[in-house]
Amino acid sequence: MDGVSFSLNAGETLGLVGESGSGKTTTCLSIVGLLPRGARIVGGSVVFEGEDLTRKSQRELRRIRGRRIAVILQDPMASLNPLFTIFRQVAEPAFFHQQMRGKTLRQRVKSLLAAVRIPSPEWRMRDYPHQMSGGMRQRIVGAIALAGGPSLVIADEPTTNLDVTIQAQYLDLLKDIQRETGVALIFVTHNLGIVAKMCDRVAVMYGGTIVEQGPVRAIFDDPKHPYTQALLGSIPKLGSRDPLYAIPGQPPNLASLPTGCAFHPRCPQAMERCAIDEPTNVHAGDGSVARCWLLAPAAAPSHG
Amino acid sequence: MAEPVLEVRGLTKHFPVRQGFMARPARVRAVDGIDFAIHAGETLGLIGESGCGKTTTSKLILLQEPPTAGSIAFEGRDIAGFKGPELMDYRRAVQVVFQDPFSSLSPRMRVEDIIAEPLEIHTELSKGAIRARVHDVLELVGLPPDVARLFPHEFSGGQRQRVAIARALATDTRLIVLDEPVSALDVSVRAQIINQLEHLQRTLGVSYLFIGHDLATVAHISDRIAVMYLGKIVEMADSDTLCKQPLHPYTKALFAAALPSHPDDPKQERTIAGEVPSALALPAGCRFHTRCPMAMPVCSEVEPPLQTRDGGQRVACHLY
Numbered sequence: 001m002d003g004v005s006f007s008l009n010a011g012e013t014l015g016l017v018g019e020s021g022s023g024k025t026t027t028c029l030s031i032v033g034l035l036p037r038g039a040r041i042v043g044g045s046v047v048f049e050g051e052d053l054t055r056k057s058q059r060e061l062r063r064i065r066g067r068r069i070a071v072i073l074q075d076p077m078a079s080l081n082p083l084f085t086i087f088r089q090v091a092e093p094a095f096f097h098q099q100m101r102g103k104t105l106r107q108r109v110k111s112l113l114a115a116v117r118i119p120s121p122e123w124r125m126r127d128y129p130h131q132m133s134g135g136m137r138q139r140i141v142g143a144i145a146l147a148g149g150p151s152l153v154i155a156d157e158p159t160t161n162l163d164v165t166i167q168a169q170y171l172d173l174l175k176d177i178q179r180e181t182g183v184a185l186i187f188v189t190h191n192l193g194i195v196a197k198m199c200d201r202v203a204v205m206y207g208g209t210i211v212e213q214g215p216v217r218a219i220f221d222d223p224k225h226p227y228t229q230a231l232l233g234s235i236p237k238l239g240s241r242d243p244l245y246a247i248p249g250q251p252p253n254l255a256s257l258p259t260g261c262a263f264h265p266r267c268p269q270a271m272e273r274c275a276i277d278e279p280t281n282v283h284a285g286d287g288s289v290a291r292c293w294l295l296a297p298a299a300a301p302s303h304g
Numbered sequence: 305m306a307e308p309v310l311e312v313r314g315l316t317k318h319f320p321v322r323q324g325f326m327a328r329p330a331r332v333r334a335v336d337g338i339d340f341a342i343h344a345g346e347t348l349g350l351i352g353e354s355g356c357g358k359t360t361t362s363k364l365i366l367l368q369e370p371p372t373a374g375s376i377a378f379e380g381r382d383i384a385g386f387k388g389p390e391l392m393d394y395r396r397a398v399q400v401v402f403q404d405p406f407s408s409l410s411p412r413m414r415v416e417d418i419i420a421e422p423l424e425i426h427t428e429l430s431k432g433a434i435r436a437r438v439h440d441v442l443e444l445v446g447l448p449p450d451v452a453r454l455f456p457h458e459f460s461g462g463q464r465q466r467v468a469i470a471r472a473l474a475t476d477t478r479l480i481v482l483d484e485p486v487s488a489l490d491v492s493v494r495a496q497i498i499n500q501l502e503h504l505q506r507t508l509g510v511s512y513l514f515i516g517h518d519l520a521t522v523a524h525i526s527d528r529i530a531v532m533y534l535g536k537i538v539e540m541a542d543s544d545t546l547c548k549q550p551l552h553p554y555t556k557a558l559f560a561a562a563l564p565s566h567p568d569d570p571k572q573e574r575t576i577a578g579e580v581p582s583a584l585a586l587p588a589g590c591r592f593h594t595r596c597p598m599a600m601p602v603c604s605e606v607e608p609p610l611q612t613r614d615g616g617q618r619v620a621c622h623l624y
Contacts (some may be wrong), residue, residue, distance in 0.1 A: 136579075165557055168575040196565060217568065234494065235565065236523070237524075240524075241543070244524070250462065250463075250490075251493075266492075
């Protein structure tokens, strides 16, 4: 990923939209300092509640992760340990970060499970993950995320494996929790429907950069970047059987990105300079920002 | 109306399961007496959540499982009696495209061999004729003929799914079972495949059984939609009718759970609570009554039959 910038206020929800390989998961892992070996943040900063996380040691980060920033991943079975009871796993953040023990800890776990709408929590907390349904497991992961009382939750495709009615329940639950606790949410998804339902702001990623971001209404009403436009046109809408707009070609490989604008080989409005110069951010009046030469007609012409 | 390509009547599949040593064998009623017909050049959408029996239905049609009861008629003849050449003809005519093109194509075979395999098994064509047919179907799905020499790993997800569709079209295909064919693809590639499928249907007149869980996608591609819940069809109607006027509370719940296409879309009322009950312990009466916001006393006692209403919409619910 390359030169990604965005900001998020308390209680706000940001949607990070992109296809596989667009860099959205890498962005999230950089925030919490969990990049795989070999990957490095070579520039820029991650400022969380006034502190730059890129300058923190792993030890300091460990105290932030799970407590002030929590992560919910796509597959709850991969996040839960099959050998430990639900109680032990939900209790862990409160045990380590808040030194809760005994009865207080039990009470805390019970209220967390109740908060994510697990029926009869005092019984279910003795269960193991395999005894629960997919929707319940994902709510358990949600309970673990909330256990430390975080001010930011990063949810990476949390509902992709869930059935539609269960997905709707889970999204409603996250909204309720956000209203109650004022937690900020980063929602990583490829599904624009989730963005329309959940988010205040959107950042659209393509080829490792954010190509457009802005308030959710501005993006849906008047998308500026051809990729955003194409993405919105390619989704089936209920009650309409008009042909879909098909974006030609494939998403690019991050290891061999096209020169200039990464989207230019698939862009219906590509110009000569798009293949040569990387576009810069242009601010539009409605609060959105897009990286596209179409928006900068007056910009300096390409050299050469 | 012309004879349907495929007609399913009272189709039932029960799986025996043992829950423990010495336990009495129980039955999972995966598919429990469903009826539907698919006409030539038509797409029937089959929608429902995991465990509703949609994949079992496709397995029964593809002869991967024998039905417990009920019949499947292909072009007017019951397939249960098919043997020899008739069976071969059925296997040629009914093909499948699976969700995940990464596991449905053999990594050791070249694309041309993958597409030629059903031709070698099911037809008497010469090598040259098979090669020509492979090139034809590759062109049909929008791939250049020179990709025939490549292996699946050299393709992206969308291209692999095109190869799978080409394989399904290679024989004299009249019905393709599409089991969540775009769910595993990138969003920007999904529209390519959906448009391609629609185009192929217009030009070749092939019928589709489109299995999915995303209401908007299924409604977009299907002429008619059947909604399944725990092994039963609870509602069946024209795609447009179903979108405008869903009747069954479960169909309504699916619409309420569908994601908006714009942030200003009217807010849906709260979605239904609870989860799909276990297929091992089906609720008595209407299977949906445990989650239904409109449930009445009768719903937990009497199972509602699928009734046809004016305009051909069929619904299984005591409210109507």
